[in-house]
Amino acid sequence: MKTIKSIVNACxxxxxxxxxxxxxxxxxSPELQSVTGNSNxxxxxxxxxxxxxxxxxxxxxxxxxxxxxxxxxxAVHYAVPASxxxxxxxxxxxxxxxxxxxVHGQLNITSATVFSNVANTAGYKGSGIGVAIIDSGxxxxxxxxxxxxxxxxxxxxxxxxNGLNMSCPANAQVGAWxxxxxxxxxGLPPYTVSISAGSLPAGLALGATTNNIIGxxxxxxxxxxxxxxxxxxxxxxxxxxxxxxxxxxxxxxxPAVNLGCGSSGGQAATWxxxxxxxxxxxxxxxxxxxxxxxxxxxxxxPASGAITGVPVAGGFANFDLRVKDSKGSSAxxxxxxxxxxxxPVQYASTGDAxxxxxxxxxxxxxxxxxxxxxxxxxxxxxxxxxxxxxxxxGTDSSVIQGIDAAIALAKTYNIRVINLSLxxxxxxxxxxxxxxxxxxxxxxxxIVVVAAAGNQGRNNSAGNNxxxxxxxxxxxxxxxxxxxxKSQGTTTRSDDTIASYSSKxxxxxxxxxxxxxxxPGNKIVSTMEGxxxxxxxxxxxxxDSDFFTLSGTxxxxxxxxGAAVLLLSKNPTLTPDQVKALxxxxxxxxxxxxxxxxxxxxxxxxxxxxxxxxxxxxxxxITTALxxxxxxxxxxxTPSTNFNLATGAVTLGGVGSANVIWGTxxxxxxxxxxxxNVxxxxxxxxxxxxSTSATSNVSSNVVTNxxxxxxNVIWGTxxxxANVIWGTxDSGLSVTSVSVIGE
Numbered sequence: 001m002k003t004i005k006s007i008v009n010a011c012x013x014x015x016x017x018x019x020x021x022x023x024x025x026x027x028x029s030p031e032l033q034s035v036t037g038n039s040n041x042x043x044x045x046x047x048x049x050x051x052x053x054x055x056x057x058x059x060x061x062x063x064x065x066x067x068x069x070x071x072x073x074x075a076v077h078y079a080v081p082a083s084x085x086x087x088x089x090x091x092x093x094x095x096x097x098x099x100x101x102x103v104h105g106q107l108n109i110t111s112a113t114v115f116s117n118v119a120n121t122a123g124y125k126g127s128g129i130g131v132a133i134i135d136s137g138x139x140x141x142x143x144x145x146x147x148x149x150x151x152x153x154x155x156x157x158x159x160x161x162n163g164l165n166m167s168c169p170a171n172a173q174v175g176a177w178x179x180x181x182x183x184x185x186x187g188l189p190p191y192t193v194s195i196s197a198g199s200l201p202a203g204l205a206l207g208a209t210t211n212n213i214i215g216x217x218x219x220x221x222x223x224x225x226x227x228x229x230x231x232x233x234x235x236x237x238x239x240x241x242x243x244x245x246x247x248x249x250x251x252x253x254x255p256a257v258n259l260g261c262g263s264s265g266g267q268a269a270t271w272x273x274x275x276x277x278x279x280x281x282x283x284x285x286x287x288x289x290x291x292x293x294x295x296x297x298x299x300x301x302p303a304s305g306a307i308t309g310v311p312v313a314g315g316f317a318n319f320d321l322r323v324k325d326s327k328g329s330s331a332x333x334x335x336x337x338x339x340x341x342x343x344p345v346q347y348a349s350t351g352d353a354x355x356x357x358x359x360x361x362x363x364x365x366x367x368x369x370x371x372x373x374x375x376x377x378x379x380x381x382x383x384x385x386x387x388x389x390x391x392x393x394g395t396d397s398s399v400i401q402g403i404d405a406a407i408a409l410a411k412t413y414n415i416r417v418i419n420l421s422l423x424x425x426x427x428x429x430x431x432x433x434x435x436x437x438x439x440x441x442x443x444x445x446x447i448v449v450v451a452a453a454g455n456q457g458r459n460n461s462a463g464n465n466x467x468x469x470x471x472x473x474x475x476x477x478x479x480x481x482x483x484x485x486k487s488q489g490t491t492t493r494s495d496d497t498i499a500s501y502s503s504k505x506x507x508x509x510x511x512x513x514x515x516x517x518x519x520p521g522n523k524i525v526s527t528m529e530g531x532x533x534x535x536x537x538x539x540x541x542x543x544d545s546d547f548f549t550l551s552g553t554x555x556x557x558x559x560x561x562g563a564a565v566l567l568l569s570k571n572p573t574l575t576p577d578q579v580k581a582l583x584x585x586x587x588x589x590x591x592x593x594x595x596x597x598x599x600x601x602x603x604x605x606x607x608x609x610x611x612x613x614x615x616x617x618x619x620x621x622i623t624t625a626l627x628x629x630x631x632x633x634x635x636x637x638t639p640s641t642n643f644n645l646a647t648g649a650v651t652l653g654g655v656g657s658a659n660v661i662w663g664t665x666x667x668x669x670x671x672x673x674x675x676x677n678v679x680x681x682x683x684x685x686x687x688x689x690x691s692t693s694a695t696s697n698v699s700s701n702v703v704t705n706x707x708x709x710x711x712n713v714i715w716g717t718x719x720x721x722a723n724v725i726w727g728t729x730d731s732g733l734s735v736t737s738v739s740v741i742g743e
Contacts, residue, residue, distance in 0.1 A: 026089075027089040027090075027094060027095065027096055027097055028085060028086065028089050028097050029096070029097065029098035029099065029427055029428060030427065030428075031098075031099055031427070032085055032097060032098070032099060035082045035085060036082060036083070037082045037083065037209055037299050038081045038082060038083045038294070038297070038298065038299030038309065039081070039082055039190055039209065039297070039299055039308070039309045039310070040079040040080065040081060040082075040190065040296075040297040040309055040310040040312060041079070041080055041081075041082050041085065041099065042067070042077070042078075042079055042099065042100035042233055042395075042397075043077070043078055043079075043080055043085070043088075043097050043098065043099055043100060044075050044076070044077050044078075044097070044098055044099075044100055044396055044397065044400075044434045045059065045075065045076050045078055045088060045094055045096075045097050046073070046074060046075045046094070046095045046096045046097075046098075046432070046434055046437070047074040047075065047076075047093050047094060047095060048074065048093055048094075048095055049074055049093075050074045051069070051074060051076060051093065055091070055093050056069070056076060058088075058091055059076075059078050059080060059088055062080065062081070062084040062087055062088060063080070063081045063084055063296030063297065063312055064078045064079060064080040064081070064084065064088070064296075064312065065078060065079045065080075065296075065297075065312040065313060066078060067079060067397065068397055068400075068401060070400055070401075070404055070438065070441075071404050071407075071408070072403070072404050072407050072438065072441035072442070072445070073400065073404075073434060073437045073438050073441050074095075075400070075434045075437065075438075077100060077396075077397040077400075079269075079297065079310065079312055081296055081297060081299075081312075085097060095432070096428070096432045098396075098427065098428065098432075098433075098434065100233070100395050100396050100397050101395065101396050101424055101425075101427070102233075102234070102235040102393060102394070102395060102424060103387075103388070103393075103394045103395060103396060103398070103399055103422050103423065103424045103435070104235070104388075104392055104393060104394070104422060104423070104424060114376075114519060114520065114559060114563065114620045114621065114622050116376040116377070116562060116563065116566060116622050117374075119566045119569075119622050119623070119626055120374075120377075120378065122626075124377075124566045124569040124570050124626070125377055125378050125379035125380070125566075125569065126365060126376075126377030126378070126379050126380030126381075126562070126565040126566065126568075126569055127379040127380070127569070128381070128414060129377070129380050129381065129414055129416050129417070129565050129568055129569060130152065130380070130381045130382070130383050130409075130410075130413040130414045130415040130416065130417075131364050131365065131377075131380055131381070131382060131383065131415070131416070131417045131418075131419060131561060131562075131565060132383040132385055132402075132405075132406035132409075132415050132417070132418045132419065132447075133357055133360055133361045133364070133382055133383065133384055133385065133419050133558075134385045134387055134399060134402040134403065134406065134418060134419065134420055134422070135352075135356055135357030135360050135361075135385075135386070135387070135388055135419070135421055135422065136352050136353070136354035136355070136356045136357035136358075136386060136387075136388035136389070136390075136392060137156070137349075137350050137351050137352035137353065137354070137357045137358070137384060137386035137388075138151060138154070138350070138351075138352055138357050138358050138361045138382060138384040138386075139351060139352045139358040139527070139528070139529040139532075140351070141358065141527055141529060141546060142546075143362060143366040143367055143368060143373075143527050143546060144361065144362075144365065144366065144367075144382060144527075145367070146367050146378065146379055150365065150379070150380065150381050150382055151381075151382050151384060152381045152382065152383060152413055153383045153384065153409060153412075153413055154350035154383075154384040154385075154386075155350060155384070155385055155386070155405055156347040156348050156349060156350045156386040157347065157385065157386060157387050157394075157398045157401040157402055157405075158347060158348040158386055158387065158388065158389050158394065158398060159188065159234075159345050159346065159347060159348070160346040160347055160348045161186060161187050161188055161234065161236070161348075161389075162185070162186040162187070163186050163187070163236075163238065164184075164185075164186045164187040164191075164230050164232060164236055164237070164238035165184075165185050165186050165238065165240075166182040166183055166184050166185070166193075166228065166230060166238075166240055167181075167182060167183040168240065168242035168243070168244075169182065169213045169242065169244055170244075171244060171245040171246070171247065172201065172204065172217045172244065172245070172246045172247070173217065173246065173247045173248070173249065173250060174217050174218065174219065174220050174246060174247065174248055174249040175216060175217070175218075175249040175250070175252075176216065176217070176249075176250065176253070177216055177278060177279075177281075177283045177285070178204060178213065178214060178215055178216065178217060179212060179213070179214045179275050179278065179304050179305070179306070180212060180213045180214075180275070181212050181273045181275055181306070182211055182212065182213070182228070183273070184211060184230065184271055184273065185271065186232075186236075187230075187232030187233075187234060187236045187238075188232045188233050188234040188236070189232060189233065189270065189271035189310050190232075190233055190271065190309070190310055191211055191230055191231065191232050191233075191271065192211075192230070192231045192232075193206060193211040193228055193229070193230050193231075194206070194228070194229050195226060195227065195228060195229070196227045196228070196229040196239060197225075197226070197227035197241075198224065198225045198226040198227055199224075199226065200213065200215075200224070200226060200244070201217050201219065201221045201224050201244060201246045202217065202218045202219045202221075203215045203216050203217040203218040203219070204217055207301060207303070207304060207306065209299070209301060209308070210273070210301045210304060210306040210308045211273075211308070212273070212275065212301075212304060212306050212308075214303065214304040214306075215283075216283045216284075217246045219246065220246050220247060220248050220249075221244075221245065221246040222245055222246075223243050223244075223245060224243060224244050224245070224246070225241065225242075225243055226241075226242050226243070226244065227239060227240065227241045227242075228240045228241075228242065233395075234389070234393055234394075234395060235389075235391070235393030235394075235395075236389075236391065236393065253279065253280040253281065253282075254280045255280065255281065255282070255327065255329060256280055256281065256329055256331075257278070257279075257280055257281035257285075257323055257324075257325050257329045257330060257331045258278070258279040258280045258281075258331065259276060259277070259278055259321065259323050259331040259332070259333045260276060260277030260278075260279075260333060261276060261277070261321070261333055261334075261335035261336075262274035262275045262276045262277065262305075262306075262307065262335070264335065264336050264337050264338050265338055265339075265340075266311060266337065266338075266339045266340070267311070267314075267339060267340045267341075267342060267343070268311045268312065268313050268314045268339055268340065268341055268342035269310060269311070269312075269342035269343075270310065270311075270342075271308075271309075271310060272298060272307070272308060272309055272310065272311055272337070272339070273306065273307075273308045274306065274307045274308075274337070275304065275305065275306050276305040276306075276321060276323070276333070276335075278305065278323065281323075281325035281326075281327070281329045282325045282326045282327045282329075283325065283326065284303065284325075284326055285303070285304075285305070285323050285324065285325050285326070286302055286303075286323070286324045287300060287301070287302050287303070287304070287305035287321065287322065287323050288300070288302060288321075288322050289319050289320065289321065289322070290320040290321070290322040290332050291319065291320040292317065292318050292319030292320055293317060293319060294307065294317060294319060294337065295311050295312070295313075295315050295317050295337055295339055296311070296312040296313065297309045297310050297311045297312040298311060298337065300321075305321065305323060307337065311337075311339045313339070313341070313342070314339050314340050314341035314342070315339055316336065316337070316338050316339070317336060317337050318334065318335075318336045319334075319335060319336070319337075320332050320333070320334050320335075321333050321334075321335050348386070348389065349386075350384055350386050352386075352528075352529065352532060353389070353390035353532060353533060354388060354389070354390050354391065354392050354532055354533045354534060355528045355529070355532030355533060355534035355535050355548065356388065356392055356421070356534065356550075356554065357384070357386065357388070358526075358527050358528050358529060358532075359524075359526045359527060359528050359534075359548060359550050359555070360419060360421045360526075360554060360555070360557070360558045361382055361384075361527065361558070362375055362526035362527030362528075362547075363375055363376065363524060363526045363555060363558035363559060363562065364376055364377060364380060364382070364419060364558040364561050364562045364565070365377050365378055365379075365380040365381075365382055365562070365565075366378065366526060366527050367379075373525050373526065373527075373543075373547055375526075375558075375562060376558070376559060376561075376562020376563060376565065376566065377562045377565040377566055377569070380562075380565050381413060381414075383406065383409060383413055383415055385402040385405055385406060386402075387399045387401070387402045387422075388422065390532075390533050391533060392533070394422070396424075396434055396435050399420075399422065399435060399438070400434060400435065400438040403418065403438040403439065403441070403442050404438070406418050406442060406447065407441065407442055407445045407447065410445065410446070410447060415447060416446075416447060416448060416564070416565070416568050416572075417447065417448045417449075417450065417561050417564050417565055417568075418439075418442055418447050418448070418449045418450070419450055419557060419558050419561040420439065420449065420450065420451040420452065420473060420474075420479075420557070421451075421452050421553075421554035421555075421557045421558060422452065422554070423451065423452055423454055423471035423472055423473065423474055424471055424472055425471060425472070426470070426471065426472045426475050426507065426508040426509065427472075428509065429509040429510050430472075430473075430475050430476045430477060430507070430509075430510055430512075433472055433473070433475075433476075435472050435473045436472060436473045436475065436476035438473075439451065439473040439476050439478065439479050440476060440478050440479075443478040443479065443576050444478075446575070446576065447576065448480065448561075448564045448568075448576040448579050448580070449473075449478065449479040449480070449576070450479065450480045450482060450557050450558075450560050450561045450564065451473050451474040451476070451479045451480070451481050451482070451557065452471070452474055452481075452482060452552070452553040452554050452556070452557045453470050453471070453474050453481050453482055453483045453484075453502060453503040453504075453514065453515040453553045454469060454470055454471035454474060454502075454503035454553060455484075455501045455502065455503060455552050455553055455554075456469035456471075456501070456503045457469065457483075457498075457499070457500055457501045457502045457503050457504050457606075457608070457614075458500050458501050458606050466500075466503065466504050467504045467505070467506070467613055468504070468505070468506060468507070468508055469503040469504060470503050470504070470505050470506075470507045470508070470512075470514045470515065471503065474503075474507075474514060474515070475507035475508065475509075475510065475512065475514065477510070477512050477637040477638045477640075478576075478635075478636075478637055478638075480516050480517065480560060480564075480579075480580050480583065481514045481515040481516045481517075481616070481638070482515055482516070482517060482518065482519055482521075482553055482556045482557045482559075482560045483498070483499075483502040483503065483504075483515040483517070483518040483519075483521075483553055483556065483614070483615065483616065484498075484499040484501070484502040484518065484519070484520070484521025484522055484551070484552060484553045484555065484556040485497065485498055485499060485502075485518045485519060485520050485521060485522070485556065485619060486498070486499050486520070486521075486522040486523075486597075486743065487520045487522065489523075493588065493619065496520075496619065497592070497595040497597070497608070498518065498591075498595060498608045498610065498614055498615060499521060499522045499551070499552075499597070499743060500597040500606035500607075500608050500743060501552070501743070502515075502518070502521070502553055502556075502614070503515075503553065504613045504614050505612070505613035505616075505641075506613055506640075506641050510640055511640050511641045511642070511643070512638045512639070512640050512641070513612050513613065513616070513638055513639055513640070513641050513652060513674075514613070514616065514638060515615070515616040516580065516583075516584055516616045516617060516638055517560060517583055517584055517587050517616050517617050517618065517619075517620055518556065518587075518615045518616060518618070518619055518620070519556040519557075519559040519560050519563075519619070519620040520555075520556060520559055521551060521552055521553055521554070521555040521556030521557075521559070522551045522552075522555075522743060523549055523551050524549065524550060524551065524555040525543050525547050525548070525549050526547065526548065526550070526555070527546055527547060527548075528546070528547065528548035528550075529546070530542070530545065534548070534550070535548060551743070559620065560583065560620060563583060563620055563622050563625065564579050564583070566622055566626065567579050567582060567583070567625060567626065570626055574631075576636075577632075577634065577635050577636040577661060578631060578632060578636075580636040581632050581636045581661045581668060581673075582625050582628050582630070583617075583620065583625050584616070584617035584618075584636075584673050584674075585617070585625075585628065585630070585667070585668060585672060585673050586621050586624035586625035586627075586628055587616075587617045587618030587619055587620055587621055588618050588619040588620075588621050588624075589617075589618045589674075589675030591610035591615060591618075591619075592610060593609065593610065594607055594608060594609045594610065595607070595608050595610075596608075597743050598743070599743060600743060612641075612674055616674070617673050617674050617675070618674075618675060630667050630668070632661045632667075632668055633661070634659045634660050634661045635659060635660055635661065636661045636662070637654075637660070639652040639653055639654050639655055639662060639670075640652075640653040640654065641653065652670055652674075655670055
């Protein structure tokens with residue numbers, strides 16, 4: 001499944017018809033269409049219906065291994081040999097195959113700003129309601145006790161991993177064949193290795209798939225410095241600095257090739273790397289299997305003879321290895337691999353080694369220190385489902401497991417809300433994204449799902465001024481997607497402005513009008529134990545022993561989760577769609593036309609416009625939401641936005657359709673929910689023409705803006721690379737820095 005990062009950075013679609021076009025296209029995600037070789041690839045396979053043994057056995061027969069099967073989404077996490085991916089996709093039962101992508105977290109005054117303190121005084125504190133915090137864990141802190149321990153359930157889905165490490169390569173000799181393994185260990189294989197500083201001696205190269213050093217040195221050298229950067233499939237990274245000497249040439253080797261077997265022992269689900277013992281002859285060499293076959297998950301590198309990969313299962317295999325040198329000399333050798341069974345997966349503790357999850361949990365339900373830093377619903381029960389590690393890294397699979405657990409535990413702990421202050425880049429329409437589909441499953445099971453928009457509102461690397469940068473699963477039409485406001489250190493709402501880093505819509509591929517709502521998320525003080533990764537990295541943000549300041553849509557998201565709890569406290573019969581509709585309808589629609597923020601570190605100014613793609617339906621107002629007695633029927637899926645290239649008009653799609661809450665008239669008409677000022681999509685492009693409730697004229701310059709509306713985004717090419725979602729903004733500042741420092 002896919003890898004995910006916490007929206008520690010406190011804390012793009014076609015219309016429905018175009019989504020169908022995508023669904024009828026390739027069943028392999030863009031990243032998998034060019035993958036070759038036989039190394040194992042961690043993927044999520046989505047099916048038309050919940051798969052049974054006949055479906056999963058087909059993948060197993062192709063050398064795959066079942067890692068996890070969701071109970072709520074027709075999807076399975078497999079390890080599959082790269083060479084078999086197309087065969088997996090060719091199965092008529094399969095809808096889509098995508099990588100197990102990485103996921104990351106998105107990183108007093110707040111309660112009074114959104115009026116949760118008024119709700120608390122009225123007796124609405126979340127007592128008896130459960131909120132699942134799917135994040136980096138929750139620390140055992142007194143702020144989560146109110147007479148009794150409100151941390152009622154804890155489970156970790158983060159595998160226990162040793163740190164990444166490697167061995168520095170040995171010395172070499174001019175003119176002599178050189179093939180050395182870096183002995184990669186730890187983390188979650190497979191690995192990616194690159195050279196981040198220095199360069200290898202002339203004639204040597206780093207194998208692209210084996211991560212071994214091979215070649216024939218051409219020049220003597222002494223103490224050559226090389227720095228290696230290692231990354232695993234979970235998102236862990238490490239850096240090692242090494243030195244290598246190249247001695248002068250010795251006597252020429254004998255012409256006849258001499259071949260010996262490499263190491264044979266290994267364990268399933270761990271990295272295997274075996275280099276043959278090769279002497280004599282004249283390089284370069286060509287290796288092949290003369291007979292026999294390797295175990296699933298292993299592949300032979302023809303240039304070095306290295307057998308590498310992650311064995312899918314235990315087993316024994318004999319094979320004949322053949323080598324031929326550049327002069328025609330050849331040799332065969334009978335070798336074997338003997339792989340023991342995989343060890344049971346051990347999971348890390350449920351504690352919060354990162355610090356992000358505790359901060360999020362505190363915003364939802366901390367009882368504070370008795371007077372300040374009180375969460376939105378200080379009597380709520382918390383369900384701790386840890387999916388992010390000590391660095392804020394996770395995967396699609398880990399998050400889906402967390403969502404599945406929340407659904408399974410919903411009746412036992414009255415889980416009515418899931419908070420997802422995490423996300424990753426969008427690679428396909430929401431209907432094909434397994435992370436989005438898991439969030440939808442929870443929603444349809446009766447759980448309100450609240451997700452961070454992301455922190456890429458400043459990113460202009462694609463010429464889009466931060467538009468079209470909503471992350472997954474915030475791009476899903478069901479979930480409540482939250483952007484971040486700045487409360488300016490006061491409880492007065494009139495001086496509040498949007499945080500310039502808050503990601504903006506429309507969503508990639510589907511063009512949904514996200515975010516749905518905005519809430520305070522800048523410089524939020526909440527719970528965090530000392531000694532966590534974030535606390536150690538940013539000691540200046542420590543408020544006292546139990547509290548810490550973070551910024552971002554990750555922090556705005558639990559504010560809305562807490563608001564949902566308060567609505568459910570007053571009326572437990574509300575459905576997720578009713579909660580979403582009421583929060584959006586009641587949100588404040590009064591904003592300035594624009595505002596400018598200056599980054600405190602770089603001094604760079606950023607101007608934000610208060611359009612539907614920036615502030616959604618408006619600014620969270622809990623008092624108004626609680627007072628609303630409307631009980632709409634139907635679904636509250638976020639409308640898609642349609643752009644007419646010829647006229648420059650933008651409209652909200654699906655408004656007024658059967659079984660949809662939003663209409664053109666009535667109490668949930670678009671001008672009521674989104675307001676006449678924020679539904680003026682022309683503001684996106686800096687003009688100020690009059691708009692109607694569901695249609696808006698857009699400045700003519702949008703016609704040339706291919707980044708947001710063009711086919712390059714629709715079909716998901718590299719316009720939005722990983723650096724756009726998770727890298728640096730146009731000032732060069734890292735996203736993490738922005739979310740921690742705030743503005």
